[in-house]
Amino acid sequence: MILGIETSCDDTCAALVTASGEIRSNVISSQGIHDRYGGVVPEVAARRHLELVNVVVDDALRQAGATLDDVGRIAVTQGPGLVGALLIGIATAKGLAAVRDLPLCAVDHLQGHVSANFLEPAPFQPPFLCLIASGGHTFLARVEDHVSFEVLGATLDDAAGEAFDKGARMLGLPFPGGPAIQRLAAGGDPRAFDFPLAAGVPGLDFSFAGLKTSLLYRIRDLGEDETTARRADLAASYQRAIVEALAVRVERALTGTGLRRLAIGGGVAANAALRERLGTLGVELAVPPIDLCTDNAAMIAGAARFVEPLARSAALALDAYATGQRGL
Numbered sequence: 146m147i148l149g150i151e152t153s154c155d156d157t158c159a160a161l162v163t164a165s166g167e168i169r170s171n172v173i174s175s176q177g178i179h180d181r182y183g184g185v186v187p188e189v190a191a192r193r194h195l196e197l198v199n200v201v202v203d204d205a206l207r208q209a210g211a212t213l214d215d216v217g218r219i220a221v222t223q224g225p226g227l228v229g230a231l232l233i234g235i236a237t238a239k240g241l242a243a244v245r246d247l248p249l250c251a252v253d254h255l256q257g258h259v260s261a262n263f264l265e266p267a268p269f270q271p272p273f274l275c276l277i278a279s280g281g282h283t284f285l286a287r288v289e290d291h292v293s294f295e296v297l298g299a300t301l302d303d304a305a306g307e308a309f310d311k312g313a314r315m316l317g318l319p320f321p322g323g324p325a326i327q328r329l330a331a332g333g334d335p336r337a338f339d340f341p342l343a344a345g346v347p348g349l350d351f352s353f354a355g356l357k358t359s360l361l362y363r364i365r366d367l368g369e370d371e372t373t374a375r376r377a378d379l380a381a382s383y384q385r386a387i388v389e390a391l392a393v394r395v396e397r398a399l400t401g402t403g404l405r406r407l408a409i410g411g412g413v414a415a416n417a418a419l420r421e422r423l424g425t426l427g428v429e430l431a432v433p434p435i436d437l438c439t440d441n442a443a444m445i446a447g448a449a450r451f452v453e454p455l456a457r458s459a460a461l462a463l464d465a466y467a468t469g470q471r472g473l
């Protein structure tokens with residue numbers, strides 16, 4: 146089995162996955178200490194990973210009914226992400242690999258999100274178009290094989306999840322904002338307010354900064370009482386704008402590439418309105434279960450099935466990176 150470790154942001158994750166891509170355990174410990182700050186505090190996240198990582202690895206082994214003797218390979222997220230947070234996972238993985246004399250694989254976090262689609266019980270085979278939308282990243286990729294992807298478009302400013310989080314904050318909702326906006330939006334009219342869809346951004350790139358500013362102005366113009374009275378309408382309209390901005394570019398990419406198969410991932414892929422909207426595109430749609438869309442280590446262990454392990458000296462020298470390909 147492959148033991149995966151993922152600590153790129155604020156979830157401390159470990160998982161065991163078999164060589165055929167079957168998930169034996171997938172432990173995610175959400176730190177739950179960042180909501181009071183309205184966002185993830187890197188130093189706090191790193192310190193918490195340090196407290197949690199060994200416990201989470203133990204839990205993953207126990208839930209899989211396994212011990213380290215059953216592990217044939219260690220996989221760890223190398224980047225992109227918060228460097229201090231990543232280094233906790235990397236140090237843990239290096240230590241285990243060195244002590245147990247196990248091969249170590251470095252996995253790119255975004256390749257991990259794409260690779261969540263290759264896991265059992267319903268592996269989705271390339272080629273396909275993949276939309277990854279999370280709190281840190283938003284991009285469209287053409288996936289032709291199990292080891293790489295070609296970025297077709299990416300956000301020029303905020304990620305879609307960040308737009309949800311910042312919008313939620315303006316509406317007085319808790320962090321993370323996506324689920325909170327989704328809940329509030331259920332009782333609102335998505336056409337009550339017109340928000341910009343970044344129609345001026347050509348091609349397959351995304352932009353959410355204008356939308357965020359537009360919500361800010363709208364709240365200011367409405368005033369406190371009216372904003373409170375119309376919070377559900379604001380949430381529903383704001384959510385619709387994010388969903389439409391994503392869907393329009395997905396549609397463009399499907400037309401441009403001729404691909405008729407679509408996979409989605411990242412925390413925003415949990416959004417019900419997005420899932421419903423993408424379901425209307427008339428293409429084959431793969432939606433991994435929610436705990437494989439948000440950050441998890443099963444996707445990292447799964448991706449490592451297709452990655453060459455590092456030579457021992459390279460494994461010990463492994464370092465984290467904050468930014469990956471095309472500045473993502």
Ligand code: KG4
Nearest residue numbers: 279280281306321322323412413416439440
């Ligand atoms: O992939 P993820 O767990 O972590 C990152 O790598 O960022 O994504 C977290 C993001 C947050 O911005 C959160 O607000 C958003 O995903 N999110 C959602 C939903 N659930 C989580 N956004 C919209 N609707 C949801 N149901």
Ligand code: ZN
Nearest residue numbers: 258279439440
């Ligand atoms: Zn992620």
